[in-house]
Every structure is written in structure tokens, then in C-alpha cells.
Amino acid sequence: MKIMKKVREKLKSRSLELQRLRSTGKKVVACFAGDFAPLEIIHAAGAEPITLISGGTTDALDASAHAMHRYMCPFSRAQYGYYELQHAIPYYKMFDMLVAPTTCTQLIQTASLFEYHSDIPVFKLGVPAPTDGERSKTYFKTVLGMMQERVESLTGEKVDDDKLKASIALYRRIRDLLKQISELRKQPTPPLKASEFILLNHASLLLAPEDVVELLNEALSEFSQRDVGQNETPRILMVGPCIAMGDGKVLDIIEESGAAVVVEDFAEGIMYYWENVDDSVDPMDALVEKYLMKRPNCAFTRGTTGRHLEFVSKLIKEFKVDGVVWYQLRLCDSYNVHSYTLSEYLRNADPAIPVIKVESEYDIADNNQLKTRIDTFIETIITNFKGGF
Numbered sequence: 001m002k003i004m005k006k007v008r009e010k011l012k013s014r015s016l017e018l019q020r021l022r023s024t025g026k027k028v029v030a031c032f033a034g035d036f037a038p039l040e041i042i043h044a045a046g047a048e049p050i051t052l053i054s055g056g057t058t059d060a061l062d063a064s065a066h067a068m069h070r071y072m073c074p075f076s077r078a079q080y081g082y083y084e085l086q087h088a089i090p091y092y093k094m095f096d097m098l099v100a101p102t103t104c105t106q107l108i109q110t111a112s113l114f115e116y117h118s119d120i121p122v123f124k125l126g127v128p129a130p131t132d133g134e135r136s137k138t139y140f141k142t143v144l145g146m147m148q149e150r151v152e153s154l155t156g157e158k159v160d161d162d163k164l165k166a167s168i169a170l171y172r173r174i175r176d177l178l179k180q181i182s183e184l185r186k187q188p189t190p191p192l193k194a195s196e197f198i199l200l201n202h203a204s205l206l207l208a209p210e211d212v213v214e215l216l217n218e219a220l221s222e223f224s225q226r227d228v229g230q231n232e233t234p235r236i237l238m239v240g241p242c243i244a245m246g247d248g249k250v251l252d253i254i255e256e257s258g259a260a261v262v263v264e265d266f267a268e269g270i271m272y273y274w275e276n277v278d279d280s281v282d283p284m285d286a287l288v289e290k291y292l293m294k295r296p297n298c299a300f301t302r303g304t305t306g307r308h309l310e311f312v313s314k315l316i317k318e319f320k321v322d323g324v325v326w327y328q329l330r331l332c333d334s335y336n337v338h339s340y341t342l343s344e345y346l347r348n349a350d351p352a353i354p355v356i357k358v359e360s361e362y363d364i365a366d367n368n369q370l371k372t373r374i375d376t377f378i379e380t381i382i383t384n385f386k387g388g389f
């Protein structure tokens with residue numbers, strides 16, 4: 001528990017730290033979540049990278065209501081809402097540039113709000129729909145070069161190969177550690193809860209990377225030695241577009257129902273840490289490879305549905321998953337279609353994997369209904385698939 005307390009304290013003081021850094025002239029570059037913008041380039045150009053990852057509260061939705069319609073998903077509305085809210089989450093007021101990948105149309109529209117209603121420069125990072133092929137590679141490499149130039153002109157620092165390689169080494173360490181910690185949950189009784197892992201994951205997107213390496217090293221050592229005894233419960237994989245920092249509702253309900261989430265497949269999570277940047281080739285080519293070609297999958301990229309189904313099967317096998325909870329936010333259209341494909345795939349698998357789809361709109365009004373559905377789902381797994389735990 002010591003390490004989680006430390007992480008929470010670090011997160012609490014991050015806004016003050018960013019304020020201090022900015023007062024010394026350091027620039028802060030924020031990225032929308034989804035793992036398309038290489039943080040390594042931002043770091044190598046002398047800026048402090050952060051990822052906008054908060055959500056889960058309705059005050060941010062209310063604050064965005066004058067500019068964003070209710071038919072947009074709550075995560076995208078929250079990103080602008082937190083910027084509009086005074087003092088709610090200070091780091092939403094503490095960046096000097098925003099990088100917005102052109103993936104989800106709702107986030108692109110959110111970026112346009114920043115572009116036209118704030119003084120913050122926005123760089124829309126073009127992401128090709130096909131993630132393979134030479135043309136996509138060339139296009140993405142060009143776009144990353146443009147992003148690099150924009151950050152360089154913000155900080156006044158040039159990126160060279162040595163700086164980029166040093167930043168790649170730092171983030172490689174972060175991904176390695178996150179993956180090692182996540183894989184501890186392959187054990188019959190996982191030594192850490194999903195809520196703890198997700199907090200580490202979110203912290204790694206918000207804190208200074210040098211601090212993250214230190215915290216993750218400590219976390220790995222603490223969790224490796226944690227004595228949790230023997231307590232086998234249904235093992236759940238959570239899948240969906242994103243789970244924001246502050247959006248712990250569904251996770252809490254699953255954990256309170258007596259099941260354990262042993263692995264999650266979300267854009268800001270597994271896509272960030274599962275694959276690493278190759279440090280033995282040209283650094284820019286390695287970044288293109290990691291951020292475009294090697295990523296497990298997302299709903300915006302063309303031709304990757306099959307790859308994602310295989311990836312989910314692999315996670316189910318490796319983490320010995322008993323059931324899948326698809327968690328998405330209301331009105332997330334792209335992922336909605338994929339939820340149908342994945343559910344069909346799992347129901348027809350041999351053996352079939354139980355799957356449930358749940359949605360939320362960051363509103364406490366849906367708590368009871370979510371709890372009833374999830375509790376019933378977990379009960380069914382216990383009764384039908386294991387003959388009791």
C-alpha cells in the first residue's frame with residue numbers, strides 16, 4: 001500500500017509542480033489520450049508531456065454544455081469541460097500546446113473547440129486509417145516530423161538523434177515496468193487490484209517520466225513481495241475505448257461483486273505499454289512502427305478488427321480469463337460497432353467466453369442498474385462455468 005499512497009501524493013502535487021516548471025520557462029505539451037502521439041518526441045524537445053485523461057464527473061459535462069451537444073460522448077465533453085471549469089482539475093489549465101490525433105471524430109471536434117476558444121496552439125496529428133503499408137508509414141513519419149517542428153519552435157530546443165534515443169530509453173523503461181507489473185496478475189491470486197494498476201497507468205501518463213520510472217520500480221518490488229494468500233475468484237478482462245482517471249464506477253462494482261479484473265484493454269492502457277519502441281533502429285522509424293503498426297488495435301484503424309480479436313483471445317488465454325466486461329461510454333459510436341463483433345466472436349469461441357456490455361454516462365443515476373447487471377453476470381460465471389469457486 002505504501003507505493004499507492006506515494007503515487008496519489010505525487011498526483012496531488014503534480015499541478016503545483018507543473019506551475020513551478022512553467023514559471024521557469026518550461027513548456028508543457030498535452031496530448032489527447034489514445035497513444036498516437038509519441039511522448040518521446042515532446043520530451044526530447046525539452047517540453048513536459050502530459051496526457052489528458054480525467055473523466056467520470058458530471059460537473060465537467062455541465063461546464064461543456066454551452067459548446068457541446070449531449071449526443072457527444074461524455075469523455076470528449078469532459079476534456080473541454082475540465083478546461084472550462086475553474087480550478088476543478090488544474091492541469092487542464094496548465095499546458096502550452098495540445099496534440100490531438102485525428103482518430104475519433106468527437107475528439108477532433110473537441111480539439112477544434114480548443115483551437116477556436118482558447119489561446120492554446122493545437123496540433124492535429126494526422127493518423128492514416130490503414131496501419132500498414134509504405135504509404136501509411138511515410139505519411140505518419142512526415143506528420144511526426146511536423147509535430148516535432150511545432151514542439152521545437154515552442155521550446156526553442158532542437159531534437160537530435162541522441163536526445164530522441166535518450167527519451168526512447170526512458171519511455172521503454174516505463175513500458176517494460178508497466179507490463180511486468182500488469183503480468184503479475186497472471187498469478188492465480190493477483191497481488192494487485194485493477195484499480196491499483198490503472199492508477200499506476202494513469203500516473204505514468206501524467207507525472208514526469210523520470211519520477212514514473214522510480215515509482216514503477218518501487219511498485220514492482222512491493223507487488224512482487226505482497227502476500228495475498230490464496231483467494232481464487234472469477235477473472236475478468238475489461239475491454240473498451242477508455243477508462244478515465246476518476247471513472248472507477250464499473251471497476252468498483254466488478255471488484256465489489258467478488259470478481260477480479262486481471263487485465264484491461266483500453267486505448268490509454270494496454271495500447272500504451274504492451275508493445276515497446278525498438279531501440280536498435282532509426283529512432284523516428286521505431287516510433288512510426290510502435291505508434292502506428294505495432295499497436296494492438298483501435299476502432300479507427302482500417303483492417304485491424306481481426307488482429308484485435310486475436311489479441312483479445314491471447315489475453316484471455318494468458319491471463320486465464322473467465323469472462324469479459326465490455327465497458328464503453330454512451331454515444332461512442334466507433335467502439336459500439338466493434339463491441340458487437342467482439343461479443344459474437346467470444347460467444348462463438350470454443351470454449352465460449354461469457355461477455356457483457358455495459359455503458360455509462362458518468363452519472364450516478366445508472367449505478368443501481370449497472371450493479372444489478374454486473375452482479376448477475378458474475379454469479380452466472382460462478383455457477384455455470386466453474387461449478388463454484
Ligand code: SF4
Binds near residue numbers: 073074106107242332
Ligand atoms: S469514448 Fe469513444 S467517442 Fe468518446 S472520445 Fe473515446 S473513442 Fe471517442
